[in-house]
Amino acid sequence: MPRLRLGVLISGRGSNLQALVEASADPAYPAEIVSVISDRAEAAGLAIAAAAGITGVAIRHDDRQAFAAEADVLLREQRADLVCLAGFMRVLDTAFVEAWRDRMVNIHPSLLPAFPGLHPHRRALAAGVRFSGCTVHFVRTEVDAGPIIAQAVVPIQPGDDEESLAARILAVEHRLYPLAVRLIAEGRVRVTTGMVEIDGWQAPTITVLNPGGPLAATLGL
Numbered sequence: 001m002p003r004l005r006l007g008v009l010i011s012g013r014g015s016n017l018q019a020l021v022e023a024s025a026d027p028a029y030p031a032e033i034v035s036v037i038s039d040r041a042e043a044a045g046l047a048i049a050a051a052a053g054i055t056g057v058a059i060r061h062d063d064r065q066a067f068a069a070e071a072d073v074l075l076r077e078q079r080a081d082l083v084c085l086a087g088f089m090r091v092l093d094t095a096f097v098e099a100w101r102d103r104m105v106n107i108h109p110s111l112l113p114a115f116p117g118l119h120p121h122r123r124a125l126a127a128g129v130r131f132s133g134c135t136v137h138f139v140r141t142e143v144d145a146g147p148i149i150a151q152a153v154v155p156i157q158p159g160d161d162e163e164s165l166a167a168r169i170l171a172v173e174h175r176l177y178p179l180a181v182r183l184i185a186e187g188r189v190r191v192t193t194g195m196v197e198i199d200g201w202q203a204p205t206i207t208v209l210n211p212g213g214p215l216a217a218t219l220g221l
């Protein structure tokens with residue numbers, strides 16, 4: 001089976017790009033990265049692409065439509081099958097989003113639909129939720145919205161601040177994104193009526209309480 005060809009859009013650090021690079025280094029992984037595009041020439045993620053021998057290109061983002069047109073040409077030249085937004089911090093042109101409908105995914109560090117947009121960790125803490133996490137979803141024109149493919153739950157710990165929570169969620173993002181891309185590459189993911197169906201979907205059976213500890217244990221759950 002040919003591997004699914006990924007185009008990855010970044011704006012900065014590129015740690016999720018790195019996770020996808022590492023996953024695809026395994027020849028058994030069903031996807032490979034063929035193109036990395038950044039809207040910022042100084043993005044650290046471009047060095048990650050270069051180190052992995054992947055073509056990385058910076059496209060200036062003076063104009064939303066011009067950026068999208070140039071990115072589209074590059075992605076088609078590289079015959080990308082799937083676009084992965086990995087810390088891409090711009091709102092994409094509507095026509096581009098429609099052109100890549102159900103062929104473009106994003107990762108966001110919250111349990112969507114909670115806390116889309118900026119500062120999701122800060123907002124989760126301010127809301128006092130006991131769990132946050134991360135979501136991989138198909139991209140629609142609304143920011144951080146679209147059919148959900150996969151999520152991971154991360155409990156809030158006493159004393160958490162924005163930085164500690166972001167770090168714990170990020171470590172989980174690096175596992176969730178390659179998993180979601182694998183499911184798509186294996187042809188197991190379908191979007192029907194705005195929802196995602198996954199062939200052979202298995203869910204974990206545990207339920208976690210937070211606060212946990214001995215008190216939760218006495219509930220016998």
Ligand code: GRF
Pocket residue numbers: 010012013014015016017086087088107108109170173
């Ligand atoms: C990640 O938390 C991702 O979920 C969000 O932006 C951050 C990007 O980090 N969309 P990195 O550039 O992948 O390290």
